[in-house]
Amino acid sequence: MTSLTQVKQYGLYVNGEWETTAEKMEVLNKYTQQPAAEISVATKDDVNKAVASAKEALKNTFSPYERYEVLMKAAELLLSRQEEFAKILATEVGKSIRESRGEVERAATTLQISAEEAKRIHGEGVPVESAQGSESRMAFTVKVPVGVVAAITPFNVPINLVCHKLGPAIAAGNSVVLKPAEVTPICALKLAELMEEAGLPKGRLQVLTGDGAEIGEWLLENQEVNMFTFTGSPRVGELIRSKAGLRKVSLELGNNSATVVHKDADLEKAASLISQKSFNNAGQVCISVQRIYVHTNIYTAFVNKLKEKTEKLVVGNPMDEQTDIGPMIRLKEAERVEEWVKEAVEEGAKIELGGKRDGAFYLPTILTNVNDEMKVCRQEVFGPVVAIAQYDEIDEVISKVNDSDYGLQAGLFTNDLQFAMKAAREIEVGGLIVNDASAYRVDHMPYGGVKKSGNGKEGPKYAIEEMTEERIIVLNL
Structure with a gap:
């Protein structure tokens, strides 16, 4: 062969x-x-x-x-x-x-x-x-x-x-x-x-x-x-x-992975890592970031930084050394993602970046003004789409992360050790990644989920x- x-x-x-x-x-x-x-x-x-x-x-x-x-x-x-x-x-x-x-x-x-x-x-x-x-x-x-x-x-x-x-x-x-x-x-x-x-x-x-x-x-x-x-x-x-x-x-x-960005997080680091780990392989990774919960105090600043990082990603021919993101696996999958985003917008979501399809390519997309019942939040998108929501209290965001049929991995950006340990005990996942996005994995670590994951x-x-x-x-x- x-x-x-x-x-x-x-x-x-x-x-x-x-x-x-x-x-x-x-x-x-x-x-x-x-x-x-x-x-x-x-x-x-x-x-x-x-x-x-x-x-x-x-x-x-x-x-x-x-x-x-x-x-x-x-x-x-x-x-x-x-x-x-x-x-x-x-x-x-x-x-x-x-x-x-x-x-x-x-x-x-x-x-x-x-x-x-x-x-x-x-x-x-x-x-x-x-x-x-x-x-x-x-x-x-x-x-x-x-x-x-x-x-x-x-x-x-x-x-x-x-x-x-x-x-x-x-x-x-x-x-x-x-x-x-x-x-x-x-x-x-x-x-x-x-x-x-x-x-x-x-x-x-x-x-x-x-x-x-x-x-x-x-x-x-x-x-x-x-x-x-x-x-x-x-x-x-x-x-x-x-x-x-x-x-x-x-x-x-699979999963609809959540990553939390707390008010004390390093925004530059968080935006950079989340941008890298949301759109790899056109978002077709089980632990790709899909749901992002950002503390109200830093919400606007984080959204702007994530847009800035994501805009630099190059979409194109996978064989090109400059390309970051290639096509999705099938045309019908790109069409499905397009339909889900369109439905979210009809329900009130705002497209901050992307939201466009070209054949089997779907541009890296950032949505805001989402709610947890939208398909892009509730189900597994398995495409290059992230949905950003706000929270005020620690217990509130833990509840939001857990409000999912899935539980493979989650991410948490914080310098608050007490919050990190509370999250480790209470977030219902197979793995919690602190100060990195949910999509972190090395090959000798235990990897597996709970619930429908x-x-x-x-x-x-x-x-x-x-x-x-x-x-x-x-x-x-």
Whole structure:
């Protein structure tokens, strides 16, 4: 396979072999909206074959140190091909080439962290001898792989989020059946090539491409799949949980992230960081800032500073080194964002900046005079739009942040330690980021939400906890 320089055909990766199918699906260049590649569409037989191959591979020994070596080698290979992968990302996702390079680098880091964690998986001693009648016994636990892990990944970060599922699963000794998003599958297929080159044993990774709903349904029907790890919409997450039965499920389902700017905040810092972390990848990031609550005392000054910072962002061709923001993933998504903003304006919102669409591009948009019942506040925009509201009291703003179906991450700018600690206790999220925007993430931290944002944690150490079972061994001495 080659990079996306022309329309190429990509097959499925099943049982260590590349296989093409009769039915094909186009992958578009998101900037030109022209076909960039064709992928094979998996059938139910392909899905069952992939799962069977993944299960069969578990019979072969794959020691923790061997897992470490493979993952470290894969990280090294990925870094050596950073530019190739970055260009694929910019093509199939539409994110800027500079942001794409950053994602490739982070993906390599995720694999490195996973490799290190492969050497740290351990159980613990259990003092059963302290129970009356068990004085001659001793016990310990071991961590064992769950087995076959079905990993379903989204379009917006299609190499690092694949690595966040693949890396820990392999480190823990599992086999993986990977279903990447149909609109951005090429990085995952190229990564499979790279994992093979790094020495991953045959059958430990399968990659299925095609219709997400169909393949997801077939994976759920197959009882040989032991765990599902999914990043995407709450609707699909709820469907997976309802059909998975007693099998393990880990879900990361998005957010309408809030960031609070208190009256004592450094406005320059807050405006700069919020501008950076509201519009990355055209706002198509689960923890992108969407709702901003600003103390009344500094409201006007903050709005002006945020406009000033955001006006400098360059919208254009993702391959251009000067570009900050590329197109959205689909034309219909840009049209949806346009409609939501239009509806907000009809309900009284004011456009301070942006509010315009050009094809699949939507300009970075700042709204004021919003209320919490508008779609742009209540639902997940997943586009380059922020809505700014005012508050007066600490308890008031905590209540506003919590008035959401979601709870992935939130941001808080303040120098008031008492406020920061109160927020840490009372804001209902998986992560509170103090003196930064909600979109801060590094790859070894625990990452996951509450409420409709899902359950379980990503971050290799924490994902491995999800992807292993604890088994107790009791010895009668």
